[in-house]
Amino acid sequence: MDFTNQLNKINKTIIYKLLNHTNLDNHINLFLVLLFEGKEKSELRLLWNADILEKSILVLDYIENEDVKADIINTILHIMCDIKYDYSNKKNYIMTLLKSYFNIIDGGYCIFKDIQDTLQLFSMLGVKKGHLVHEILIRYDEKECVELLLKTGINLSKKEAKKYPNIQALLEKNRKLTIRFDFVFHFYLLTDLDYIENIDIAGGYLKFYGNEKEIFANWEFSSQGWNNKYVIDGIISKEEEAIFIEIGDIYNRCVDHFESFDLEVNQGERVDNLKVMLDRFTSQLRKKEVQDLVKRFFHGKTVFEIAFSLPISETDNI
Numbered sequence: 001m002d003f004t005n006q007l008n009k010i011n012k013t014i015i016y017k018l019l020n021h022t023n024l025d026n027h028i029n030l031f032l033v034l035l036f037e038g039k040e041k042s043e044l045r046l047l048w049n050a051d052i053l054e055k056s057i058l059v060l061d062y063i064e065n066e067d068v069k070a071d072i073i074n075t076i077l078h079i080m081c082d083i084k085y086d087y088s089n090k091k092n093y094i095m096t097l098l099k100s101y102f103n104i105i106d107g108g109y110c111i112f113k114d115i116q117d118t119l120q121l122f123s124m125l126g127v128k129k130g131h132l133v134h135e136i137l138i139r140y141d142e143k144e145c146v147e148l149l150l151k152t153g154i155n156l157s158k159k160e161a162k163k164y165p166n167i168q169a170l171l172e173k174n175r176k177l178t179i180r181f182d183f184v185f186h187f188y189l190l191t192d193l194d195y196i197e198n199i200d201i202a203g204g205y206l207k208f209y210g211n212e213k214e215i216f217a218n219w220e221f222s223s224q225g226w227n228n229k230y231v232i233d234g235i236i237s238k239e240e241e242a243i244f245i246e247i248g249d250i251y252n253r254c255v256d257h258f259e260s261f262d263l264e265v266n267q268g269e270r271v272d273n274l275k276v277m278l279d280r281f282t283s284q285l286r287k288k289e290v291q292d293l294v295k296r297f298f299h300g301k302t303v304f305e306i307a308f309s310l311p312i313s314e315t316d317n318i
Contacts, residue, residue: 028062032072035059039075048079050086054093060100066109073101074114077121087126098122102135112144116151129154137164146170176235176310183220183236184307187244190219190251191285191294222248237311243297250290254281 035056038048053076063069076097087094101118109115119132133156136148145167149155161168220226221244230236236244254277284290298306 028059031056031059032068035072035075039078048083050080050083050090053080053083053085054090057093057096057100066104066107067111070101070104070109070111070114070118073097073104074118074121077118077125081121081124085125091126094122094125094127098127098131098135102139105139112147116148119148120152123152123154130157130160133157133160137167142167142170146174150174173310176233177308179230180235180310181307183230183244184303186219187247187297188303191247191290193282193285219244219248219251221245222252224249224252234311240297240311243293246293247290250284251281254284 056072056076059072060069063072080094101122105115119136123129123132132152133149133154136145136154137160140148145164149167149171156164156168156171221241223245226245226248228238228241231238231241
């Protein structure tokens with residue numbers, strides 16, 4: 001047995017003794033140091049196995065501070081995820097932790113970011129989403145419910161959506177705004193002359209990219225192939241879609257020109273090739289008809305005002 005394995009065996013023995021000690025409260029601080037360090041340092045994570053983590057639940061009875069209790073539960077869950085804890089055969093331990101965690105929340109613990117993280121860990125470990133949704137819905141107002149559900153990636157079931165139509169409407173609106181923001185901000189970057197100039201200046205640093213084309217994310221709209229699902233879904237208007245397609249056609253012509261170069265050439269030539277594409281695209285953007293398109297899209301508003309406003313027909317329905 002090598003030194004590392006010997007040390008891990010000794011440390012595990014110490015942890016077991018701490019957990020089984022009749023005066024556990026006298027050794028809590030040492031145990032917590034080992035626990036919290038295990039979350040942060042991979043080498044210390046080796047000390048923890050399913051049996052030790054399950055016994056760690058006992059520590060909660062010795063802790064008075066609710067914030068520390070919440071941190072302990074979050075840390076145990078993180079380590080459980082790391083060691084691929086078998087939830088399917090040991091549900092009782094996780095459900096005990098979940099009950100303890102919601103008791104802490106009911107007692108006034110309200111660090112929202114930490115709650116989101118911890119509930120997501122419960123979901124990752126196998127707790128049924130329906131159970132988490134029920135616990136969330138009975139504890140928080142509509143806005144908080146939506147934020148938690150979005151952060152944890154949990155959707156309402158059809159039954160829950162019917163029971164909580166306002167929350168479902170807010171979730172749906174947020175989904176659409178998230179997609180719309182991506183489109184509008186991407187459009188802003190593609191058509192902003194300063195952005196293009198900045199990318200041009202950054203050419204010397206393109207060696208950090210595996211493929212220089214990554215500097216331009218794919219633009220989804222062009223006359224070469226598209227569907228109007230985003231218009232039907234109320235995410236963008238028909239006029240916005242038409243502008244997106246016109247800009248997309250210009251963009252694609254420049255990308256096609258860039259892709260005509262051999263990307264297996266040396267780094268210097270690849271940077272020069274990209275510069276050609278940027279110059280072509282910039283010259284197109286400077287044309288009056290293109291700038292008129294951009295102005296028509298934003299019609300005097302900021303990128304954020306446009307991004308966070310769904311088409312009129314949609315906002316009237318929310």
